Amino acid sequence: MKSHTLDSIKISAGFWKELSQLNIPAHDVVRKSRLPLTILSGTNGVTTAQYFALLQTLSEMVDDPATSIIKSMTDLETTQLSPSVLAAYHARNYRDALHRISRYKQMCAPQSIHITEKGELCTIEQEWLYAEQPEPPMLVGVSLAFLLELGRRGAGHSLTAYAVEFTGQMSNVQVLEAYFGCHIRLGAERNRLTLHRSDLNCPFISYNAELLEILTPALDRSLDEQQRSNSITEMVKWIMKRSLAAGRPDIQIVASELGMSDRTLQRRLTDLGTSFKQLLTEARHVKALEYLADPMLDLKEVAFLLGYEDQSSFYRAFRSWEGDTPSNWRAEQLGTNPLTEDSRNMPAIH
Structure with missing residues (x-):
């Protein structure tokens, strides 16, 4: 039996801030998603179904989801990262960062990240443990883009993906292909990011051994206690x-x-x-x-x-x-x- 978090996702203040930057009222997104307005308080988490509803509504409200995905990456402020993501950003190299994200992601959401290295490639797939509906396109795009952005920010240069696959459809694919630096396949069997395995060895210029000595034991204790x-x-x-x-x-x-x-x-x-x-x-x-x-x-x-x-x-x-x-x-x-x-x-x- 898997050990995982409850079906609860804490929506960060950054999410609502990003809506404001897109000139989209948070109340409108919540209402159109047919969810209680109490989630705006941030006191309680939302279920996977509610989270998917929010992101699906947002996908339908923005003029161009692809451009919004890229903007969310370029506007990403590392100073506002959660401790679990901060540990990945200050990892020794890209491989270390990805495995830290995989380990600590379950502290934030009922989600597993599977990393497979084979031959010259590394594939990354994400699994929502309580999902009953397909993952909204915008959520898929942001999730995969972030994993590549993490490598780029840490390594200090523009890495490119080998391949990106979406199970659903996405408008303005050319914008996403320019960002990922590779062909994007739509209507695939799985949502998947494939990287060049050699890139995983890229050392991170943001590597901070002293900070990791503090963060890693604390995060491991929190994860064990939570489980x-x-x-x-x-x-x-x-x-x-x-x-x-x-x-x-x-x-x-x-x-x-x-x-x-x-x-x-x-x-x-x-x-x-x-x-x-x-x-x-x-x-x-x-x-x-x-x-x-x-x-x-x-x-x-x-x-x-x-x-x-x-x-x-x-x-x-x-x-x-x-x-x-x-x-x-x-x-x-x-x-x-x-x-x-x-x-x-x-x-x-x-």
């Missing part, structure tokens, strides 16, 4: 979500399904800095947003599916999560009338 944490918390929340409609999940039942006692489970969750109650709240919050996005479910049904004994308890919990009533939140996201729904779902007053 241990996710292996437990992911399973607990998965069991909770599956059994919510039958009532409030019981710690004894969840622990039994995990093959341990309730005391052992509680102790392990405490060691990870969380609790059964906290995970239950998180599971209910996530499922509440999913259910409310479905206009076919009324609020009474949502409360029942979340395992609340009465609708008032659901209302109070939702206010603590989102600072608003479920009906108002749904109205803002779906453009419905909250007064009409409130009149249908208002708890009875005796």
